[in-house]
Amino acid sequence: NAGVMQNPRHLVRRRGQEARLRCSPMKGHSHVYWYRQLPEEGLKFMVYLQKENIIDESGMPKERFSAEFPKEGPSILRIQQVVRGDSAAYFCASSGQGSTDTQYFGPGTRLTVL
């Protein structure tokens, strides 16, 4: 049973380009969470999705960021017109039941904006 998978592991973009980060949850998990970790800081919640639904996006920046979790395929975190401040590690986690269920984290995608 594969764990949470994220790709790419490392992504380099120039300012103004788009970044697409993908997350495949653990088999059988239907809840996906995205977090951002800036250097020397703790993880910060961004968005919580279930299949085809955004449950909570209170941690998402109002502009340029969007997330989806389609019926088929991985969850996608999309950052348009990236800026240097977007450079961070982006972690995806999944859980089976939500609520108090343990979240299992992927290895993260390290985004560097030049």
Place this chain on the structure above:
Amino acid sequence: KNQVEQSPQSLIILEGKNCTLQCNYTVSPFSNLRWYKQDTGRGPVSLTIMTFSENTKSNGRYTATLDADTKQSSLHITASQLSDSASYICVVSAGGAQKLVFGQGTRLTINP
């Protein structure tokens, strides 16, 4: 404001020694508290989870305690090993898995 503060920020100990990491939180409502281990360049891995009614929980050489009255938790590591070198993150749930509040972590280094 929901916050989780951890101390110390970093800690260096010799292999075989014990250590205790601290976590103070101001999170409401309180659902549960978890400790995660994060190796460099990897995602966090859950060590323990405790609800309001639990005072202590062990996972091998890791023992977590929770005092819900003082809103403090600790993670005790016994007989440390080189592989324990990592960041240890205290995470408090403010009701629902999407309301996790993360501490900044304690960076633990085990020297031979």
